[in-house]
Amino acid sequence: MRISTPGITAYTPSGTPYLFDAGSLCLEFLTSGGPGELSRYDVLHTPPDLGRWLGLSRLRLEPGDVHVSDAELHAALDLRTALWGMGRSAARNMKLSPDQVQYVNEAAEHPPLVRRIVGEAAEWRYPASGAQALSTIARDAVDLFTGEFAGRIRECDAPECFLIFVDTSRPGLRRWCAKDACGNRHKVRQSRSRASATRRPPSTR
Numbered sequence: 001m002r003i004s005t006p007g008i009t010a011y012t013p014s015g016t017p018y019l020f021d022a023g024s025l026c027l028e029f030l031t032s033g034g035p036g037e038l039s040r041y042d043v044l045h046t047p048p049d050l051g052r053w054l055g056l057s058r059l060r061l062e063p064g065d066v067h068v069s070d071a072e073l074h075a076a077l078d079l080r081t082a083l084w085g086m087g088r089s090a091a092r093n094m095k096l097s098p099d100q101v102q103y104v105n106e107a108a109e110h111p112p113l114v115r116r117i118v119g120e121a122a123e124w125r126y127p128a129s130g131a132q133a134l135s136t137i138a139r140d141a142v143d144l145f146t147g148e149f150a151g152r153i154r155e156c157d158a159p160e161c162f163l164i165f166v167d168t169s170r171p172g173l174r175r176w177c178a179k180d181a182c183g184n185r186h187k188v189r190q191s192r193s194r195a196s197a198t199r200r201p202p203s204t205r
Contacts, residue, residue: 072130
C-alpha cells in the first residue's frame with residue numbers, strides 16, 4: 001500500500017530541519033526512533049505519541065482521532081524493531097529474519113485504516129485505532145519487501161546517519177537520505193579536503 005503524500009521532517013545533528021522522503025510508509029516509521037543506539041531519537045514514549053507521529057507522517061492522520069492503547073504502543077515498538085532489522089538486512093543484501101517477517105505478517109492481519117469518498121476527496125474514516133495504523137504500516141512493508149523495489153532499499157551513505165530509504169529514482173543511484181542534508185555535508189567535507197590538500201606544502205627530503 002503506497003501512500004501518496006511523501007516526506008517527513010527530520011533534523012541534522014546540528015538541529016537543522018529538512019524533508020526526508022523514505023519512499024515508503026514502513027521505512028518512514030523508522031524515523032520515530034528504534035532500539036539500542038537509536039533509542040536517543042525515540043519519540044514514542046506514551047500512546048498519544050504514536051498518534052502525534054501518525055499525524056506528521058505521510059498518512060496525515062488526525063492525532064486526536066487515533067485511539068492508541070498501551071498494548072498497541074508496545075506492539076508499535078516491536079513492529080518498528082522488526083522493520084529496522086528487515087530494512088538493514090535488505091540494504092546489506094542479507095536474508096530477512098524469519099521471526100521479523102512473521103511479526104510483520106501478524107501485524108498485517110489486523111484490519112487496516114479505511115479510506116472513503118467524501119464529496120470529491122478521499123478521507124480517513126475515524127475514529128481509528130493503533131492496531132489499524134500498525135496494520136497499514138505492516139501491509140506497506142509486505143508490498144515493499146516483496147515488490148519491484150525490494151532490491152532498492154538503501155542505508156544513507158553518511159557514516160553518522162542511520163536512515164533507511166527505498167530508492168525509487170529512475171537510475172537507482174540515490175546515496176543520501178536527502179541531498180540538502182547528508183548530501184550537502186558530504187560535498188562540504190570533500191571541498192574542505194581538496195582545499196586542505198591544495199594548501200599543504202610539498203614535502204622536503
